Amino acid sequence: MAGGRSTARTPSTLADVSGVDGTPDWVADAVFYQIFPDRFARSGRVDIGARLDAWDAEPTFTGYKGGDLWGVIERLDHLVELGVTAIYFNPIFQSASNHRYHTHDYYRVDPLLGGDEAFDAMLAAAHARNIRVVLDGVFNHASRGFYQFSDIAEHQEKSAYVDWFRVRAFPIRPYEEDIPATYDAWWGLHALPAFNTETEAVREFLWDVGTHWMERGIDGWRLDVPNEIATPGFWEEFRRRVRAVNPEAYIVGEIWESAEAWVGDVGRFDGVMNYKLTTAIIAFAIGNRINPDTILNNHDYDVTPGLNAAQFADRIDWIHRIYDAPTQRAMLNLLDSHDTARIRTIAGDDTELVALALTLLFCFPGAPSIYYGTEVGMAGGPDPDCRRGMPWDTSEWDTDALDLVRSLIELRAAHPALRAADVERLGPADGLDFGRTYVMARGSGADRLLIAVNHADEPDVVPLLEGMLPAEPERVFGMAERTATGLQMPPRSVGIWKAPVDE
16 A cells, blocks of 8 residues: 555644534534645646646646645635635545546545645644645545556456456456446446445455545545445444544535435434535525526536525425434535536626525535635636636635625624524515515524525515514624515625524
């Protein structure tokens, strides 16, 4: 196995108290920032003779722009100023692809990212700033360059590793893509042979990778397509071993559909990438104004048709029925990612709609995740366009977007209600037609907040029910107003008020 072991651990300044079997308490308070390493920041310190694309050139499926982990270190203060407390990295292990989902060596950080030296320095620098680090674990499939698969390609059925993958017929021809692969591969792609996790040696290898990087000091794993590993007990044992190293480790799965079978008491993941909330927010905040060129066809990505306030409320109610409270607080909530178009492009460059979507993102239980560049107004269509180089010339930044994201992070930090699990539906409810506006309460007692969002291009008036708001409530965010006749909701507006109740 390449790469040595280390006993480096998370600094004590990051410690929280949470059980091995429960969800880590720190996640509900976290604000994540997703970094696609090749496209975030180029330091100029890495020169291994690779030919790089221009940083501002149109991204391609195969080209490298040369972002590296030294560059991440140089930009960590940007994340601190934003209010970020955790980073989710797309894969960083040695690979022959710019996205690094084609893993060659699970024990070595890609040299083009600066290698293990840059990783150790980045991890220390992040932890020194109280920023946690979660890595992307690609354990369903490897690559044609993975040593054990290369051995099969070299020796065919005589390979010592023939049981590591499911080969249906020999000889295998991994580079002859004009004929179907004769081995199981992710989506049938020759470049991505799927592991045979029925083989004990494979399971032990993958579990060891999980614990190895925990021992190196990371704070958790985001697991790529984990639902495609069907071996009974695989993820339960992965969790047990990871948590044995760090009881506060965050384990989050990439599950696009509803994920009741993967979270909660089943003992697999703390939460999932909450694409069900993603699509609900987009379908309500942007609705039928969505850019049709950004709709995915290959995932459970139901952003159309648009949702009215009642339909959105029903969708939110459903999401919060299927997950228990600890799971809700451990979900990774997002508007966009490396797998989708960027929210600004989804909204047709309509910044008011983006602001509605971002506000809703920060108002629900779970950890909000900002895809790199969203805070400065980055645009981009579906892959690979959503993976552009991060602009570091501040003259190119949308400072209104930056101010909004900072304000939302500050709002969430200031109000425990926004980090709680409860969501109380207030409108539309009980047959009352609140028109275009969704209304909910978050939190309880003195910390309770009332949140109203009008997604429409027309104003709305929300009638006040008894106990909904005090006579002169303190507005903490937004432009909507409370009057004697109700909540006055301008077009495309938000209002958040303190709404304490006696308990």
